[in-house]
Amino acid sequence: MLDIHIFDVDHGFCAAIDRSNHNTILIDTGFNSRTGFSPWQHLLKRHCRTIDCLIMPAYDPDHLAGIPTLLDHCLEHGLNINLLVANPTMADQYPELKAASLWAKNSLDVTTKMHPECHKISQNMKIDDVGLSFFWNDQDTYHDSYDLSLVAFVSYDDIEIVFPSNLTVAGWHALLQCEDFRAHLRRVNTFVAANHGHESGYCPEIFNYCRPDVVLISNQGNQRVSPDMLNQYTVHAKGASDRVCDRKVFTTYDNGTITISKCLDRLRHITAKLVSRQFETVA
Numbered sequence: 001m002l003d004i005h006i007f008d009v010d011h012g013f014c015a016a017i018d019r020s021n022h023n024t025i026l027i028d029t030g031f032n033s034r035t036g037f038s039p040w041q042h043l044l045k046r047h048c049r050t051i052d053c054l055i056m057p058a059y060d061p062d063h064l065a066g067i068p069t070l071l072d073h074c075l076e077h078g079l080n081i082n083l084l085v086a087n088p089t090m091a092d093q094y095p096e097l098k099a100a101s102l103w104a105k106n107s108l109d110v111t112t113k114m115h116p117e118c119h120k121i122s123q124n125m126k127i128d129d130v131g132l133s134f135f136w137n138d139q140d141t142y143h144d145s146y147d148l149s150l151v152a153f154v155s156y157d158d159i160e161i162v163f164p165s166n167l168t169v170a171g172w173h174a175l176l177q178c179e180d181f182r183a184h185l186r187r188v189n190t191f192v193a194a195n196h197g198h199e200s201g202y203c204p205e206i207f208n209y210c211r212p213d214v215v216l217i218s219n220q221g222n223q224r225v226s227p228d229m230l231n232q233y234t235v236h237a238k239g240a241s242d243r244v245c246d247r248k249v250f251t252t253y254d255n256g257t258i259t260i261s262k263c264l265d266r267l268r269h270i271t272a273k274l275v276s277r278q279f280e281t282v283a
Contacts, residue, residue: 008035053083057086
């Protein structure tokens with residue numbers, strides 16, 4: 001049993017991969033100043049015992065701002081962080097990541113897989129039945145922090161999802177040189193749009209290799225995705241069976257927190273829940 005939540009945040013990004021043993025894999029530490037949501041609230045509510053892996057894929061102030069609060073709560077409540085994952089060429093440049101590295105060593109510093117045909121770097125790991133694969137560009141070649149974003153592929157049974165963080169077109173083009181990266185894209189059935197669905201993160205060549213069933217968009221701030229970008233991503237999505245979900249594109253602005261659930265041998269199921277301070281509705 002597994003639940004993947006993509007939360008409605010207005011600072012950075014936040015997703016949680018909740019496992020049946022009460023442990024969580026946390027992707028980014030974004031929060032919502034309008035609703036009061038923070039990742040710590042989610043961990044506390046589900047009585048999380050351990051963060052199996054803290055993945056920090058983006059390197060700008062909006063994405064890094066939630067780390068100190070998370071670490072303070074972990075210290076207060078005795079919550080362990082087993083692994084840290086971040087682009088190793090960026091991890092020493094930010095005090096927030098340095099603070100996180102005191103809790104857990106960046107696993108991408110230890111073992112990486114070189115791809116000599118394209119000069120790219122990747123790392124694969126498994127946490128029980130959850131497969132994780134990471135790809136990134138090197139700072140020696142790319143200097144824009146957005147294009148140094150860590151791309152994470154997550155696989156579990158019939159869930160194949162990619163989290164490209166803040167990657168822009170130039171970063172996509174660089175990673176597309178890698179055959180292993182293209183092979184991972186071919187398996188994806190759930191695509192999280194890069195850079196909050198902005199045009200700067202939209203790379204049409206990706207969809208020569210990736211034809212997802214569903215596209216998920218985590219909006220930035222309190223901003224809708226442009227109609228043009230919504231249309232583009234809708235065209236690229238094949239659509240899933242009614243047993244999986246009833247739409248091709250979800251956004252956190254319109255649909256709220258998005259959850260992909262997998263229970264036993266049933267098909268994955270995608271739902272959304274829109275929450276405000278005054279009321280709660282289910283989409």
